[in-house]
Amino acid sequence: MADFQSLIINLLKKNSKGLSFNSIRKRLRVKGGQVKALQRDLKGLVDQGLVYKDGSRYVAVSSETEKGYFQKFAGGFGFLLREGKEDIFIPPHATMGAMDGDYVLAVIVREREGKKPEGRIIKILKRAEKSYSGTIRKQGKRYVIVPDDKALPSELNIAKAKKEGLKLKDGLKVVFKVKEDKAYIEEIVGFEDDPTVDYKLVVAKFKLKEEFPKKVLDEIERVEIADRREDLRDDYIITIDPRDAKDFDDAISVKKEGNLYLLGVHIADVSAYVMEDSRLDKEAMSRGCSTYLIDKVIPMLPHQLSSDLCSLKPGEDRYTMSVFMWIDKEGNVVKRRFAKSIINSKARLSYEDAQRIIDGQELEKDSVSIFVGNSFEYIREFLLLARELAWILRERRERRGSLDFDLP
Template sequence: MDSFILNEKKKILLEFINSKEYQPMKFKELCNILQVPRSEKQDLKEVLLSLQDEGKILVDVKGRYKAAEENTKTGIFSGTQRGYGFVIVEGEEDDIFIPENSTKGALHNDKVMVSIKEEKTGKRREGEIIRIIERGHATIVGTFEKSKNFGFVIADNQKLGKDIFIPIEHTKGAVTGHKVVVKITDFGNQEKNPEGKIVEILGHMNDPGVDILSVIMAYDLPVEFPEGVMKQVESVPDEIDSKDMAGRKDIRHLQTVTIDGEDAKDLDDAITISKEGNLYRLGVHIADVTNYVTEDSPMDKEALKRGTSVYLVDRVIPMLPHKLSNGICSLNQGTDRLALSCFMDIDEKGNVLGHEIAETVINVDRRMTYTSVKKILEDHDEEEMKEYEELVPMFLLMKELADILREKRRKRGSIDFDFPESKILLDKKGHPIEIKPYERNTATKIIEDFMLLANETIAENFFWQELPFLYRSHENPDSEKIQQLGIFINNFGYHIKIGQDEIHPKELQKLLAKIDGTPEEALISRLTLRSMKRAKYTTDSDGHFGLATRYYCHFTSPIRRYPDLQIHRIIKENLRGGLREKRIKHYNKILADVARQTSLTERRADDAERDVEKLKKVEYMSGFIGHTFEGVISGITSWGMYVELPNTVEGMIKVVDLQDDYYIYDEGTYSMIGEHTRKTFKLGQKVTVEVIGTDMLMKTIDFALVEEKEILEEP
């Protein structure tokens, strides 16, 4: 049924069901009273089903349709390994707590209908699942355990909460320890576990590469490109065609560089810069991917399905085929390339006085690395400065402007999280041999500063043009989490001002400035980040809390992010004579779905990357069992204390392993207190721990608290 007709019929039917005259009735009665011809009964079923999925009508135990009560919501169930869960309702800030006895057998990621109870548990709403609308998973990846007459699979995703029963005839010859893919044949219920059959054996959990392959399968990350995409790739040229250069601004004469990591192959941003009097002229030039990935083509559809490239520890799952990302769309040194450019005129206070957006042809003079530029700007390395002698003035000018831009952002309250992300180094067999922080230096910050400015400038431009667009929005933090952060940092002697349940980003910025260079910097930075909400893609410019800006979008990485690719199309269409009414309607129709899809795929990529990182950290720490380290208490719950080590690895001291007293968790002060000794452990407290165990299946590291003694080594 056409979506417009469906929506009209839903509207009419909903008005009828919500009317005072309506009494709950079965499908047959509905057909009779509405005088629905036999040929249209299937259409009515489709309308009723759609209204059920939206949570607007219910079917009672007698099969009668009735209006949903006001306290009924539809959302996605997020499970936990302890059985309870939460329902996340799109567009609502607070989720709904679902006790273990009220899940109705729902599994993680199921779409459900929930009835909200009148009373609240603390500040959180509580509800009961009354219907499972759609199952979130048809297949599960996990570890097989064999019994005499059957088997079961422990899901890699602990949020599933239940093991999957496998009848002996459906084990496919799997043995204990095999990583397997299971097709669920019976989802079970509150009392009964799901049942399934093994459809693929990935290998033994200890085999090289099987752990990461399991994560890829669990998150349904598409690895191979479909045949239609690869056929389209064949028609992509190796070098740009002179016809494609027609009508473009030719800036190949400008001194142009790319600055990336040593191992980067998809170079999608280049920089030009000059200064006349007190005015800087900064050019940010982004690969024109849309010239080759046309709307609704097989490549475009696949890129939207993927949403983003996924960066795992030992591999990249790209959004676009390598022929584009490493070839024609990569701004390689010495080659003509098509770009979409944003030229900005900036004064000495960092204000953008004017800008120009243009389709361009560029030619990169040098492919620079962060390491080389750091050597020039930070270390004043003579050899490096001689190697790039003709570019040194350009880099000095870049630093000069970047410092101005960073100071301007600081004054308005932009939050700069400068804590170390983990870099995990593997050997040839995929085993972790070292965990160390990524280096963030002057060069990386310069590129960040320039990309941020281009993203802001583009977003503001399209906001004021009132054209359909895709923005990057970041809502204000949840007040409860900010209160918790305030309590946590008090343990270190810091405080933040919170006014009427809200906080200005400047307060968090001040906090990060105070902790700069302190031993607790990494921990507080990470916990501050956790207290904030996730950024997402939206069709409205809702502002970006973390950057303290009203306008923001993602423009600078179309090779690896679909939202950037999407807005490039809109920008180019607008440059070529403006968007006509038909195209405005088209973009208004599709952009909400694009925002939703790309926000979901971004979250999927983040979760997969985090899972792989956890796996490798657990594997790495398996080699340090019996060793002691100094760490900081980073979290306290009723079942134990999380401790973070200097290398960002986190493990737990279980409360049952605290032998010197019976410890009780004090929720009000986020501390663990001994019942008899009154010995207290607080967030942020330094402790010495021993690694006593690791569990690759659960992705956990167990610590034991030890008396202060010599630290054997740094992990």
Template sequence: MSEGELTVDNRGCYFKGDSRLKTGIFMGTSKGFGFVRIEGLSDDIFIPESMTKGAFDKDQVQEGEIINILSRNTKEVVGTYQKNKSFGFVIPDNQKFGDDIFIEEKNSQGAVSGHKVIVELTSFGSSKKNPEGKVIEIIGHINDPGVDIMSIILANGIPTEFPPEVMNQIKGIGNDPSPSDFSGRKDLRDVYMVTIDGEDAKDLDDAVSLSMEGDIYKLGVHIADVSHYVTENSYLDKEAINRGTSVYLVDRVIPMLPHKLSNGICSLNAGTDRLALSCIMDIDKKGNVIGHEIAETVINVNHRMTYTLVKNILEEKSVQAMPKDEAETAKYSESVPMFVLMEELAQILREKRKKRGSIDFDLPESKIKLNEEGFPESIQPYERNVATKIIEDFMLIANETVAEDFFWQEPPFVYRTHETPDPEKIQKLGIFINNFGYTIHFNQDEIHPMEISKLLAKVESKPEEALISRLTLRSMKQARYTDTCEGHFDFALQNTTVILHHLSGVILIYRFIG
């Protein structure tokens, strides 16, 4: 379109160029209609089914009634093949895709009904014609063990192998750090510390230490220093950015970093020297952090503990809760006083957060147990016990401390921000819970997190607890990362202190500014 050219819309109205057109990403639904998400706009734009113009989920489009599909972001589709006499169809796993894909017999690669396949789209179809494609890979039959998981992996484009450049880079990394790596680091190898994780954890990211100096708790949270090995702009760094995160599936973990790092030199395995980033805090009896140090360190974890072991010890307050084995009893005997101290400090920190109105959504999580063939045999709840709460409390106080430290230093930094909920959503929540006899107090502009906290306390152990807790959570705004300090509603934090989602985030920020 040349400068000054006029465009006419469906109503016969003229406007200059494409000044009225907005570009965004189309998000389809299984019912045909969709929404366009436009950067800079707080609300998505509804697109009725009659106006989608054949757009697929994640296509780049121009909104309103969709005027143009600017680019197709879906080139391959994973689905289930259904064979007819002389042709076939693939039913996409992604229900947002909308249409079945027509496959000519010659393009089926011999697939039979029930095969999970990857289809390359050759035609995107139209309002009157299905999209067409050709089978480029047969994953396996829908009833074969593991095929469902592999289908999910392929449908989401999750890479399962690392590029040769990355594997070549890690060849130069040893199995343990060398003495030269310790230069300039604070040596904490004499500090007694443990890791506490689930029984099936393979990579141990964080360790904790705790001692008393007079009336002051000296808490250390120590995170594996991945940034020492994943150097900026290296192949490892670029691949980690591309992956973004490790992916946890019911039967496997697809790591962000190669196993030599994630399960090896970057895992805080007991009895081995490891490089870490440590946040060491002096905390008084009221839960106030009265002093802290953030340092690059070298550590040596004394024991690898599990949530179950620590829970059992604290319930008995002795090693009698451990397996009746003399070696095991002797192994953990010196840890018991520290675990008792941890429970005491965690309770202090929890009470302090509760007083300021911090919200604790104690929603149950589930774990799927598979049999030897990979089929699910039971769904079990994750237990949230005294040990898991200790780690949660220690990670939170470490995150607050690190975030506040960098806020006052004023370097470039990324904060985890959770804004005040929309008044309209809170008003709807108030109307709903009133049917159960509950109320929340708020004005037209905002609600204090204490009100949400009180509501959750009132519904605790009641039949309606799960329903109201989930609706309350859905009334909150979604947390996001920002480069300005805007506070965290759920944890009732204002101004100077904000929360990073997990202390491992500190590793990325530490590398970014240092």
């Protein structure tokens, strides 16, 4: 700790109700040029969350003081979230203006059996870097923002609108941040009656990246796959997915070997294209996941990978990771093997078409299923064997006590 910080902490711990700055100065006998150093070190303790200010008094953090993230709700109340402990209830009058996601320091003021501890926030240690969405409304000669998030006030004044040359109009949807109870507009998205505005709001609010940098895309063109792989391109392997699926990341194969079923599960091998610490890897890490919206997908990986090279399209050579499982008639896996492989899917089926084929029905005219070469001739036999194995595995799960949720 800095020069005065240890002395300040020890002094405040002996005075649990706290002391004013002048009292601290006098008791530590600080004079002249040392006063500024005392102020600096006291501020440093406050910034570190080791001391908090209660009115004019400085108080040392005690065992009854907790740090954590604040989760705020529409009624103005919230909870301090604690790792491995019960959350602390913070009533509306005790939030100290904290916003949802802020990292705060709180003191426990009441503990009652059968109820959550009650506390009050005494310092906001770090503001959440959070963006909100809302609608601009005109009230007389001024404009305000009505937030979409009900945990915020019902309306917020707009800061720096004229200074930044923002052209405000009633009904505009905006993305903004909140500082000191004022809204700072980050982006004007469009009018509330625009059918595409919801998508644009999500993209702007969560800082989603729709495009990939050119250097990332160029890296895909330079990928060379030189590792040895088990060649399964002549095996009867298919994909079964929802009717509207755009990419196919897993495939199956199944056949009998004596009294055993040989089940193969083949997963698209993204690691064949994405090298560790490459630009592709870092870009994917920064995105975290693919974002699925109502009618659009913002992928974690470029479309060249997610919808093409790493999609197990019928009739196309694709790199996969395969696991082979030998399963007996009781559903026990008696043997297993893993391999890096290359496959060529013989069919793309929808769930509906798979069921029609099992039931011996013809496919409908608007079927999305695709069959390579003469693969349709063998599909029903394949599906019936797959269903037979599925029943065995389901019965084994039920014997082991699995739960069956009857969902709509």
